[in-house]
Amino acid sequence: MRRTALANEMIGHAYLFVGDEGMGKRLMALRFAQALSCEAPPATAQPDSCGQCRACQQIASETYPDLLVIQPEEDKANPQIKIDQVRDVERHMIYRPLFSSRKICLINDAERLTPSAANAFLKTLEDPPDHSLFILITSHPMKLLATVRSRCLTLRFFPATSSQVEGALALKQALPEEDAKFLTQVSGNRIGLALQADAVQTKEHYEQFFELCADQSMASTTDLLNKAEQLSKAGQCSDIVDWLSHGLRDLLLASIGAQEDLMLHHSHLDKIQRLVEDIDPDQLFDLCESLHTLEQAPIRNLNAQLVLENFLLRFQQVIHRHAA
Numbered sequence: 001m002r003r004t005a006l007a008n009e010m011i012g013h014a015y016l017f018v019g020d021e022g023m024g025k026r027l028m029a030l031r032f033a034q035a036l037s038c039e040a041p042p043a044t045a046q047p048d049s050c051g052q053c054r055a056c057q058q059i060a061s062e063t064y065p066d067l068l069v070i071q072p073e074e075d076k077a078n079p080q081i082k083i084d085q086v087r088d089v090e091r092h093m094i095y096r097p098l099f100s101s102r103k104i105c106l107i108n109d110a111e112r113l114t115p116s117a118a119n120a121f122l123k124t125l126e127d128p129p130d131h132s133l134f135i136l137i138t139s140h141p142m143k144l145l146a147t148v149r150s151r152c153l154t155l156r157f158f159p160a161t162s163s164q165v166e167g168a169l170a171l172k173q174a175l176p177e178e179d180a181k182f183l184t185q186v187s188g189n190r191i192g193l194a195l196q197a198d199a200v201q202t203k204e205h206y207e208q209f210f211e212l213c214a215d216q217s218m219a220s221t222t223d224l225l226n227k228a229e230q231l232s233k234a235g236q237c238s239d240i241v242d243w244l245s246h247g248l249r250d251l252l253l254a255s256i257g258a259q260e261d262l263m264l265h266h267s268h269l270d271k272i273q274r275l276v277e278d279i280d281p282d283q284l285f286d287l288c289e290s291l292h293t294l295e296q297a298p299i300r301n302l303n304a305q306l307v308l309e310n311f312l313l314r315f316q317q318v319i320h321r322h323a324a
């Protein structure tokens with residue numbers, strides 16, 4: 001689609017990139033900007049970018065003078081794109097581009113435009129400068145003003161297949177097959193997330209599950225309470241649920257005799273088999289279920305440490321007696 005538009009020089013003034021988080025929408029928007037601005041485009045049948053020239057590099061680092069990236073203020077509880085930011089967009093976009101033939105504005109999480117900002121932006125979209133191109137990115141298109149949506153050409157992003165994501169990781173980051181498979185699985189085939197993740201750090205994060213399984217000190221209640229305190233202070237509930245749920249999922253799969261290639265932790269297959277030896281899958285189901293409470297703790301205003309203590313007590317009863 002992008003390449004067809006590029007090849008025919010039929011570039012509109014506004015695009016809306018729609019798809020779930022981590023699908024690579026922002027990455028694609030930057031590639032689009034590169035293809036339009038590249039100073040040494042490769043001589044391929046379809047327009048593309050070199051990835052090396054000043055324009056391509058500055059676009060990748062979002063420092064290119066003819067590219068403006070707008071996003072909600074992240075540190076706020078309810079991040080929004082305010083009218084002042086839209087005024088900046090107007091001021092920036094009105095001037096002709098310095099290096100490229102187009103001035104490109106990328107609006108990330110566009111559904112977070114406040115109503116007044118969205119209305120102000122609509123005026124710009126209704127009469128865009130000739131040299132301008134707007135790319136709005138959102139996971140929640142229905143939260144955008146219908147009048148803004150209707151002025152954009154919508155491109156939908158769908159999840160890639162696991163082999164596509166693995167292929168992209170092998171190509172872009174030269175990852176070994178096993179690491180590429182790991183990142184593909186933990187990202188749920190979301191290519192944007194997978195490409196941003198660091199394989200070593202991500203694996204370390206998920207390793208915590210096996211550390212917890214092997215942690216004999218958890219046999220004492222005091223140590224267990226300390227562990228809950230330490231974990232709840234070290235990370236967000238969602239991060240803890242992440243590695244706990246993937247670890248438990250592997251145990252559950254092993255306990256019902258599922259295929260090994262469905263599991264995440266291939267390097268721990270022996271350990272997993274030993275852990276599930278006398279475990280009833282129902283107990284693992286219950287443990288997985290109780291993770292929901294931990295996941296919901298911040299939303300329901302529950303004390304995360306208390307919820308985690310409760311979870312670890314059950315975890316200990318089910319799993320810990322089997323630990324190696």
Ligand SMILES: [Zn+2]
Binds near residue numbers: 038039050051055057
């Ligand atoms: Zn280039």
